[in-house]
Amino acid sequence: MHYKTQIEAARQGILTDQIKLVAKKENRPAEWIREGVANGTIAIPANVHHQSLSAEGIGDGLKTKINVNLGISGDAKNYDLEMNKVKMAVKMGAESIMDLSNYGKTHEFREKLIDYSPAMIGTVPMYDAIGYLEKDLLKMTADDFLRVVEAHAKEGVDFMTIHAGINRRAIEGFKRSGRRMNIVSRGGSLLFAWMEMTGNENPFFEHYDDVLEILHEHDAVISIGDSLRPGCLDDSTDAGQIGELIEIGYLTERAWKAGVQVLVEGPGHMAIDEIAANMKLQKRLCHNAPFYVLGPLVTDIAPGYDHITSAIGGAIAASNGANFLCYVTPAEHLRLPNLDDVRDGIIAAKIAAHAADIANKLPGARDQDNRMADARQKLDWNAMFKEAMDPEKARRYYESVPLAQKHTCSMCGKMCAVRTTNKILSGEKVVFCDENGKCD
Structure with missing residues (x-):
């Protein structure tokens, strides 16, 4: 039998090494994992060129995975710092790392990242296009955009965010909706600007078959980006967001037909009472493809603490159908995160993911x-x-804090509830004062 991608192998009844590894990690039968990959409800991002990868599955019935964003920007060009963030993310158990570098020649950094990382690697080729091609946005052609996608696929990127859903129909809905925050997706805004300046259709939508052919050749997963995700509570679940989601559902089926695995990206900023309905709506419109969410952040007024607002939304989202959480750090909306921010963001996302796994009653979650x-x-x-x-x-x-009483902590000392109960149940007396009446 011949196959190039995990989904093709699964459809042919083949248990790949990656499927077997995911089954072991998830405490699931390999055949059960294979069936999920075959029908698209599970994705295993595993580019054939990523030799250091320890494959992970993303999808229904699996542990919630987390992603760590990092990368170079024009105002922060310390490649050593970004690699230290990579090492921290791997050490702390993040399953995915996205290189969102958008400045200069990023190939060398990405090459080192892919060579080192056992975590899956994602990118947004649109971010890299201007630096990679050394062209201004207006001068780029559809072929130029495809060249960057192919370059990332050849380097070994496991999944790529491709903003293919923001086509002319979706833009019409966005313009009618009269949003408070307009477009907050970096890649989506660049494509929107290019489309408006040139009068052309989104090249990733118009040439979608060519995109899929590139991804298929290297077994890279398409993560269909949500250009019109809400960037504030007031824009959530509006016509722009839902209109693009309908287009993404159509693109999901086309990718599966072409033998390419799919992730679908989602909101964004969203009030708590809308999250569960949004997760179910996405699963319905996108045929139960694995869902990848940024947060969602449940309030707009906590800069410096957005890892908390994100963890609240992420836990609710993942317990209602989301499969993959993009971490948010305390630096969100403020600056490129430092190492401490990255640590805090990872822990917050891991808490949200683990809390959802418990709620979803996954094997061994507790x-x-x-x-x-x-x-x-x-x-x-x-x-x-x-x-x-x-x-x-x-x-x-x-x-x-120095402890006067061994085994307790400085919160309760001798009055530790656990210590008290243990002593009584073991037949001992609980004593706080000495024979002279001195009580500590």
Whole structure:
């Protein structure tokens, strides 16, 4: 049998090495994973050129995955810092890293990133186009855009955000909607500007078959970007967002037909009471393709704390159908994140993902929580640190205050509820004062 992509192999009944690895990681039968890949509800981004990859599955019935954004900008050109962020993301267990570099020649950085990273790698070729081609936006042609997609595919990028859904029909809906924030997608805004300046159709939509042919050749996944995602609460679930989503559903089916795996990208900023309905709407319109969301951020007024607003929305989204969370750092809307921001963003996204996995009752999702509860019941601090999502921070906090009472923490000391209950259940007395009546 001949196949070039994971979805083609799955349709032929073949258990690829990547399918077997995902099954092992997910505590699922390999045949169950294969069926999900075959029908498109599971995607395994695994470019044939990414030799260091440890494959992960994204989709229904699997653990919620998280993505870490990083990359060079015109105002922050420290490649060593960005590589340190990569190493931190890998160490902390992020399953995906997106290189969003948009300045200069990024090929060398991306080459090192793909060579090093066991996490899947994503890009947005539109961001790289101006630097890669050394052309201004207005002078670019459809062929130019396709050249950048092909270059990223050849380098080993596992999935690419392609903003193919913002076609002429979607733009008409956007213009009618009278948005408060207009377009906040960087790639979407660039394509919108190019279309308006040239009068042409979106090249990724007009030449979609050519895009799919490139991705198919290297088994790269298309992540269909949501150019019209809401950038504030007031723009969520409007005609622009839903109109583009309808186009994305059409493009999803075309990609599957061409033997290309699909991720679908979603909002954005959104009030809590709209999230569940949006997840179900996406699954319906996009035929249960894996859903990748940025947040959603549940309020617009917390710059400096948007990792929290994102984690709240992400947990709700992933417990209602989203499969893949893009982390948001405290620096969102303010600056390129530093290492501390990246750490905080990863932890917030991991909390959201794990909380959703528990709510979705995935196999083994509560095991670590149960081990933590057992360690706390025994007041076994080393075991607690081992189970903590961020062991270094947990230990640092615990050890930051000298303790008068062994095994307790500085919050309760001798009055620790667990200590008190353990003593009573073991037949001991609970004593707080010495024989002279001195009480600590």
